[in-house]
Amino acid sequence: MLSILESILSQPTAPFHEYYVRDEIVRIFADSEFVTVTEDAYGNLIARYSFGESKTPAWAFGSHMDHPGWVRDVAGSVEPAVEQTHRRRGGFTFLGGVPADYFSGEPAIEEFGDFAMWDLPAFKHEDGIIHGRACDDLAGCAAIISTLKELEEQKVAATCYGLFTRAEEVGFNGAIELARNWPLEIDVTFVSIETSIATAKCKMGDGPMCRVGDRMTIFDSDTTSAMMQIAEDEGIPAQRALLDLGSCEATAMQAFGITSAGISLPLGNYHNCAPDNRIEAEFIAEKDYVSLVRLMTALVKKHPEGIENPGADLRKKLEDRVQRHATYADATAARFGEILA
Numbered sequence: 387m388l389s390i391l392e393s394i395l396s397q398p399t400a401p402f403h404e405y406y407v408r409d410e411i412v413r414i415f416a417d418s419e420f421v422t423v424t425e426d427a428y429g430n431l432i433a434r435y436s437f438g439e440s441k442t443p444a445w446a447f448g449s450h451m452d453h454p455g456w457v458r459d460v461a462g463s464v465e466p467a468v469e470q471t472h473r474r475r476g477g478f479t480f481l482g483g484v485p486a487d488y489f490s491g492e493p494a495i496e497e498f499g500d501f502a503m504w505d506l507p508a509f510k511h512e513d514g515i516i517h518g519r520a521c522d523d524l525a526g527c528a529a530i531i532s533t534l535k536e537l538e539e540q541k542v543a544a545t546c547y548g549l550f551t552r553a554e555e556v557g558f559n560g561a562i563e564l565a566r567n568w569p570l571e572i573d574v575t576f577v578s579i580e581t582s583i584a585t586a587k588c589k590m591g592d593g594p595m596c597r598v599g600d601r602m603t604i605f606d607s608d609t610t611s612a613m614m615q616i617a618e619d620e621g622i623p624a625q626r627a628l629l630d631l632g633s634c635e636a637t638a639m640q641a642f643g644i645t646s647a648g649i650s651l652p653l654g655n656y657h658n659c660a661p662d663n664r665i666e667a668e669f670i671a672e673k674d675y676v677s678l679v680r681l682m683t684a685l686v687k688k689h690p691e692g693i694e695n696p697g698a699d700l701r702k703k704l705e706d707r708v709q710r711h712a713t714y715a716d717a718t719a720a721r722f723g724e725i726l727a
């Protein structure tokens with residue numbers, strides 16, 4: 387799991403320049419017996435895991451291959467929104483959400499041909515914490531790869547997908563292309579795998595956050611409930627939260643009609659923004675990452691063809707409680723039910 391994480395986090399990337407990450411994902415799956423990888427016309431990658439007798443696919447885990455960064459100007463590329471001088475440097479424009487104050491010290495950058503990133507270590511694993519130049523969302527990509535590999539290793543009878551998208555940081559471009567030309571079965575639920583600032587009662591180290599929604603919309607309740615139930619049953623640490631400090635690809639997918647849910651890893655130094663306006667590596671907790679892969683794997687194992695009877699567990703719990711108070715209801719029954727008779 388950690389070697390896949392390291393190999394993906396080590397790839398440089400920026401909005402529209404996701405080819406190094408794309409190539410690494412293709413390379414990792416090259417020896418997979420049950421995973422095939424294709425590309426759509428926009429360059430989003432579609433990994434399809436399939437083993438065993440044919441099952442109706444229910445799940446597509448999605449993450450984006452870009453990260454905020456410096457992109458070489460092309461003729462006519464500078465839109466009004468990025469005509470802010472702090473976002474321009476030596477023929478590059480910065481694409482992605484980083485507040486102006488972080489640019490004032492002109493932090494060093496590292497060039498990779500037609501794009502550049504902040505000059506930060508790509509991957510460092512220390513005391514259970516993974517530091518990365520671009521955890522958002524390369525950690526999500528790595529988690530999806532590991533999940534499909536895990537399903538393959540356990541020979542889980544299911545068909546499911548990993549979607550790896552382009553240019554999320556500028557406005558979900560890749561996800562929108564996918565949603566508009568949805569290449570999968572229509573009933574497949576999209577599960578956005580992200581890294582996010584922990585909000586409310588969530589804490590780094592307490593598990594992946596099953597996301598009931600983001601800053602813009604709320605997500606599929608049945609999927610979120612099923613994930614929390616699985617976490618409880620399997621003893622996988624997980625948290626449930628409305629993560630409304632940002633938005634994610636689930637909102638874009640839903641806007642175009644695809645049922646969506648989301649899981650996020652608690653992220654430190656979101657978009658490389660550290661305290662005191664310093665640019666630093668992002669970080670995640672190793673155990674949250676491992677729990678995320680376990681949770682995704684368990685979701686496919688438990689519900690390979692989707693949630694058969696949505697709400698059944700909750701109804702059972704509620705009915706049990708009604709039953710436990712039945713004697714009180716019986717004892718007072720004679721006093722009710724007369725008025726309408």
Ligand SMILES: [Zn+2]
Pocket residue numbers: 454522523555657
């Ligand atoms: Zn981001």
